Amino acid sequence: MDTSNSFIEPNRSNITASNQYTDVSEASAESITLAEVSKPEIIMALECKGTKVGCAVYRKDSKWMSCYVDSNIQARDTIEEFSVIFKQWKKTIEPSTLLVSTSFPLELEPVINDKNDVTEYKIDYRPAHEFSVLTAIKNLSKAFTQNSTVFQPDYEQAVAHSKFWVRQLNPDSSDIDLNPFSSSFFNDDNKLSAGCISSIFSFLAFEGDIDIEKCIKRFTIDSLEDNMVISTETITALRLFQDANHPNLHYTKPTQITSSTCLFKIINQTCSQLGAELLKEWIFKPSTNLNVIKARHDLIDIFLLSENDDILKEMRKSLRKIKNIPRIVRDIELVSLSLSDWSALVSFLTEYRELMDLASKVQQLDETPLFVSINEVLPRGLLQDLLSQITSVINIEKSELMGQIEIQPEINTKLDELKENYANLDTILESITQELEEKLQIFNIFSVSYIAQIGFLITVDLKHLGAINNMISKENIDNWEEVFSTSTTHYYKSQTMQYMNQSLGDIYGVIADMTVEITQKLQSVLSEYCLYIYKACTTIAQLDCHLALAWAARQNGYKRPIMTSGRDLVIKDGYHPLYAKLVDTFIPNGISLKYEEEGDEEELENSSSNSNSNSNSNSNLLLVTGANFSGKTVYLTQNAVIVIMAQIGSFVPASEATIGIVDRILTRVSSRESVSKNKSSFLSDLEQMSSIFRIMTPSSFLIIDEFGKGTDVKGKKAPKVLASTHFHELLEQNIIKEGNGLKTCYMEIYVDENAGNTKISYLYETHPGKASSSFGICCAKICGIDADIISLAEKIYQEKVKGGNFATFFLNCSPEEELRLKQAGRIVRKFLEEDLDRTKNIYGLLSTLLAPMKN
Template sequence: MTVDVDRDGKVGCAYYIAMEETLVLEEDIPMGDIEAVDTLMLHVQPTTVIIPNRAPGALVEFLERDAHRYDDSEGSSEEQGAYILRHVISAQFDYEAAKEALASIDVGRPIPDPIQVRSPEDKPAQSIGSSVHNKLMRLAETINLDSCLSVGCAGAIITELERRRAAEEPSWEDAGGVAFRLTSIKMNTSAGTMLVSADTLTSLQIVQSELHPNPQRRSSNNSEPKAKGALSITDLLQALASSAQGKRRLRQMLLRPSTDLDVIKERHRCIAALLHAENSEVAQKMRTLLRKLKNTRTLLLHVRKGVDRIRGELAIRVGDWKALVRFAMASAQLKQATHALRGTSGIEIFARICTEIDVKRFMHIGDVIMRTIDFQLSKENGRTEIHLGASEYLDGLRREFADVCQALPEVKESVVREVPREAAQYLQHCTVMPQLGFLIAVKLDPETGEGVYHGQNHPDGQWMMCFTSGDIVYYKNQLMLDLDSQYGDLPSRIADEEIEVMMALAAAVLEHEDAILSASDLFGELDSLLALALAAEKYNWTAPTMTTSNVIDIVGGRHPLQELLVPSFIPNECVMAGGCGAGRLEEDNEAPKNGNKGPAPSMLILTGPNNSGKSVYMRQVALIVYLAHTGSHVPATRATIGVTDRILTRIATRETVVNDESAFLVDLKQAAFSMNFATRRSLLLIDEFGKGTTVESGSALFAAYLTYFLDLGVEKPKVLAGTHFHEVFEKGLIRPGKDVAFAHMDVRLDPEAEDPEEQVTFLFHLLPGRGPSSLGVLCAAINGVSSRVIRKAEALVALQDRNESLVEACSELSEEDKRRLRQAELVARKFLELQVPSSSGEQGEGSTIREMLQAVLKTEEVGTPSP
């Protein structure tokens, strides 16, 4: 992955997916800055990150936090972190050079260039009519060449791939493979996609993972970092997918929610069809079949690498060929199951499976593999074995080799007849080995290190020793040489022919590579939708109604993660409507009504006690909106969701010891990001903004922040805010109106209860109006804060309620302090009453004074001393 950020905060990014051999470019993100980089890191999860050496210091510091670190203090090179961070010269990110590099790459089938209008003197490679210019014109059909930073990043990727190809062992090409080859180029655009920042992804627990706490587990040369998963929406839904293709496709859907109503409604229709009672058995059969599918891209990558000629073995594992056979069989069965589904007319995914899956082609692939590889014999022998009949030439070599092996005892007998009688007992056997040919085995003489007999007094002279193995020495004599010239190196010829057969099989399979990958992607799409359908059935989710109206109308909404962790979950409602905007739509007049109180507000401010469920409520609303845009059903009784272009949050304050920014500064940056990117179709979550400073400054900032959005008029977004700054409302800084509504979470209080936990009962039910108090002191008592602290806090709260000065209250002494002061005063008075003898007194007066002082210090309080 390559990343670049310019002075204005514009972000460019490109990354290479080795498994798919695909180069992906992101559109330049204006004013994205580090927040956009953070989001891209969560999406891509790279193993290597490359940045130019002119990269801003903020970008370098951000990426170095989770990068591999090398500890060479003791000569070790143990790696820690999520990825390798590399700095390269800025020239590798040059825009013009990157365009030429992109144009020089041949992806797919070559398309003939149009007639070139160029004279021999024309030198510029990108002149009109040149080959490079024509390729750039075709490339511009799929890539936005105006995204200069991302195009430059793509150039750096191409340079890196060339470097890695050059560093690969020559055996790769000898084996018929191409290291780090590039077969496709595509660009991800922001059009039709909801903008979700990294803060939103983590705050809402859409994606949540952390590095494994044990560095030994993290240190690996594998392509994927070791990470410890946490409870998140992505993990929850990916666990329901049956195949690697489905899990990958589901993650893509979750990290790139769509704002295209046609796409969303198509997914909803597909899920509804899969949930139909008549289709339940077929859907379950599909899940069973999908579990049999391995990652076809990995399988075809192994096939493409071919056979390792250097080792002379069949490098493609038998399991890979068997997986391809299973894929062929499952493809036919999945297509048959798709035909059996009811009520799927007009749904694109099922139509494509029925029309694009060529069962005859896949059955032919499976049949070719089955006729070539003997799976049973391969399992018994632990190596790839080729069927009889797969190659006539190979069968002939095998028969010839079998005949030779049967004749080896006779060859030994002929050798025995020619040697002295006393030497015959030392001849063990005759054998044939790859590249060494025919050999005679003789017992080893430990004293000489040679065979006991090795041709002494033989008419043909002494034998030629080849090698020693254990107590056996292998020799060649004239008979062995004659057999070599007659039969040649049969084992090597058989191995070479087996390689040729497997290469031919690999070529036959790769002829259908595009069809296999296309089918695999279709099955991945099907698996992701089956996972969403299973989630809807398992967790009682319902299909939302999507609309172009800028509204949120949720009845019986639930938090999809929180409800899994509690015995019972209290559902709540939410009714909101954002501004109609300059491009007013007729549907915007259909905003939901908030009961009998007029139009729905654009801003809902939550108050009330801590631990009452305000943050959970805000998150569940955002998650329902989010899931609706992924095409999933949502945890609600009923939901009408307007198209939302982005979800922005000011909830979680992510701090690290390597970040020198204060918590309050991080909050301010999140707030500024929301102000810069919010539109009328955005949803903002603001939880306790301003809490990191004084009450006066925090409440003022909070009121000003919310007022900013209210003053946007027809461009105002939908805002969910939670706060404990009651001063904002008591001083009239924000008043309820048609655009602002107050709500709080219901609680029941019992002040007479002795146990603090019984004094308050949280009902987790949303009620209209402002909550009277945050009950912070009571929450502290419930959570085990000392009773002495609680009593002091209650006294201070009571003084505040009476508008009395807290200075005197804070300066008031405790009973213990008062007792100690009275004791000290009594000691002082007793000391002043002492009759100290003059210095000219009798000897021994010093001890008498000491005793007098000790008596004063031992004075005990018997009451309040008189003045």
């Protein structure tokens, strides 16, 4: 059947050079993709007024507009809070252009113009009138009218903002709002975000003429208040993505020291790139929406049912065959797709259909919004149509076999004729060679060949060049003319070759040109359905993430936590998911941070000594003490990691857990030291603590590791705090007292005193109370500190225990020590007399001054 009229006929004047006719589509697609598409232009608009912040984002290549609902800054320090929020947005959005109003608060400009930030984006200050709510409403209305499918929330948005959980409690109720934002987005609470949308439209119009009705193919809404705020310091301290070495390098085997892992590596059991990228986003932005978290936990419960095991293995097998489809869909309107792109797209549609069939077999899955999403975002009928559209034009199997795009027969009769000539080209060339030989009566010294973009030529080997030149000089019957030559061959044109070019044409080039034009026509048809494929990709990524979290829970024995809207944190037999992988045996520990109801003065003083019995009940601040290397930092960070895991929707490493929603996790675990900033470690610690206190909220979780600073935590508005310290004097001298929400615990050790040589063994268990000592001298021995230093430290410690006079102790020196002390004094005085600003060689000066001490 001739259907050539349904496709664009090739333009013979635009033939592109190619040695094989598919190189045009392959090479051009690859070069344009790498040069222009690999770094898409992302425009981010930002507005902040008072304690509110709004944001909108436009991805120019995919025509995807997204915005954040206006959010209130809850912290005491607006600048610090805005800085944390902005850094989190930058990390997830990666803008190339940042639009801000000329009325943007001056005090916030250092945040967006941070010179120490390596993020590359240009800032464009736009007139304040461009941030117009009415303009945003008008333009978005045009886009929605043009295509009603542009604005539809995915299933998790429907769960987060609908009455889904009411329907679960009452199965007879079907009251669920599938488009929760459509009627209320442009109210007074979202003026800033709407203004950001308007500024993006103005920016696009300023760059060139745009079709408002077609410049948006996808519109989504997010809410900052539905995500936990995690600072950069927290991401580093908790090893969410960076590798984590063994928790105690002094007690590890060489093979364990080289082992490393991070939270993402442990729970990333995804089978597709789509799933892996979404899981990263979940870890960067854990949910604070109770409905979303419970929905994710419910899905993991379903996927862990034993009757679903075989089906889930098949689903994971299908997911592994899915490639980076969003990039391909993005390219549909930009460049000619390559063969690998077409194969990946067909594979995606095929596997999606397979996943739809498998999902219908998963027990209890049909009761979840995810199942509805799988079947509705890309309906089966449309999916089949898309597959038919592609496979009816492109022969995928033959293309993969030949390594080039092969158009199906009868799509274009002219193309079929050219392909037939191409297939018989060797026979044609051989026939023409024989005809010329008969005409010229010269045999076996030349042949006819074809070179793409040049045409038909006569080729002569160098050894026969003399005979050909003799023929041309005597009687050039066919008007031979040399075109070019190589070291072994000479190429000629003739009247016969010109006739062949006119009658057969540039076969390779025309086939390549027609192939590209036919596939571009197909891409134009498919571009109308890009939104459906994008949504299907989102659903696939969500399915992959849930399966991955279920797989990780099964492999590691994680349990489902109980999530509440309160602020309690109760964990029994918890363990660190990272460090448990690096040691043969990991000792579990529990925690209980509870908030008393107003007027409830009851305290549970007589608790069991077992730390997992939640002996630190009725408190919101737990202070941990213990010896060096006893596991305090691991204990602190493990509880924060468990909270994050729970709020991304994962099961947690604990036998039981009840977790109240945390809106932000703030840490002071490692010092932000910087020589260039000329700040001491202590000053950096103070700045970190100051930042934490300014941006914390009553629902925050603070992790403070070995910072000796007491805080007033009275009142119900205090956040959850888990801290550790080596300053035992704070407790021994009653500088800090238990009560008023503060409890203490310590890391248990076993002390073996044999013949005066004290040794300790770490038990890594928490117990209520306080540690008697840091056992710093024992830890110094483990670290290999010089024996003389250890001996002196032991003498000083014994003097401290006896309550002796340290001044008298240090004055009782041996003659040798007294001499060295005098030498040290003279060296110090000489050093202080030097003008260091004029001293070019500091190391040479120190070497000269210290020389007497070495003798």
